[in-house]
Amino acid sequence: MSLAKYIDHTLLKPEATIDQIEQLCTEAAEHQFASVCINPYWVPTAKKALAGSDVKVCTVIGFPLGAGLSHGKVHETQEAIIAGADEVDMVQNIGAAREGHWNFIEHEIHEIVSTAEGRIVKVILETCLLDSDQIRHCCQAAERAGASFVKTSTGFSTGGATIEDVKLMRESVSNAVQIKASGGIRDFASAQQMIDAGATRLGTSAGIAIISGSTSTADY
Numbered sequence: 001m002s003l004a005k006y007i008d009h010t011l012l013k014p015e016a017t018i019d020q021i022e023q024l025c026t027e028a029a030e031h032q033f034a035s036v037c038i039n040p041y042w043v044p045t046a047k048k049a050l051a052g053s054d055v056k057v058c059t060v061i062g063f064p065l066g067a068g069l070s071h072g073k074v075h076e077t078q079e080a081i082i083a084g085a086d087e088v089d090m091v092q093n094i095g096a097a098r099e100g101h102w103n104f105i106e107h108e109i110h111e112i113v114s115t116a117e118g119r120i121v122k123v124i125l126e127t128c129l130l131d132s133d134q135i136r137h138c139c140q141a142a143e144r145a146g147a148s149f150v151k152t153s154t155g156f157s158t159g160g161a162t163i164e165d166v167k168l169m170r171e172s173v174s175n176a177v178q179i180k181a182s183g184g185i186r187d188f189a190s191a192q193q194m195i196d197a198g199a200t201r202l203g204t205s206a207g208i209a210i211i212s213g214s215t216s217t218a219d220y
Helices: 018-031 040-049 070-083 094-099 102-116 132-145 163-172 188-197 207-212
Strands: 007-011 035-038 056-061 087-091 120-124 149-151 178-182 201-204
Touching: 007 018, 007 178, 007 207, 018 035, 018 040, 018 207, 035 040, 040 056, 040 070, 056 070, 056 120, 070 087, 070 102, 087 102, 094 102, 094 132, 102 120, 102 132, 120 132, 132 149, 132 163, 149 201, 163 178, 163 188, 188 201, 188 207, 201 207
Parallel strands: 007 035, 007 201, 035 056, 056 087, 087 120, 120 149, 149 178, 178 201
Antiparallel strands: none
């Protein structure tokens, strides 16, 4: 598989404009990235811009804190799918994870997986805020709930993906669940390290730099 197919070409800054979203989609189609990852407001714009291409439209749910009510996340998922989202990256309730409320974590993820009706659901753990045992439990809860991926980070917290966390996540789930690394992946070397550690998707705004072998100063 080409490196481009690992990449979710990402623009999640709150100040993003329609011109920037359309440019993101143009780049994704040109380079044949796996998806564009954008805030829900921009899903219809991206769906229109990517019509006729193989690039998926991915959006985020409960982003970036994950601390909203579950029914709000479910409703947000419903609206995103109606708007045309092909994949959803949901932020788990991080505080609940730190408290060890695994039944709640599993139930919330299951609700969103059910709402997504077969579409890919990636669960953002925010690994920089969790210890190793919590990461492991989160991964296992996500698998029990039927998630397609577990994902390291929002890119908006105190840290992004690390090789150690990606390896731990890969070891914590079966091969039925894939790993997405995101946050701080800015060049080919770091991208390859994440793939070698077990990631099958990379969330980054530096996709063009990565596939061209240069380095980006992007902060996601």
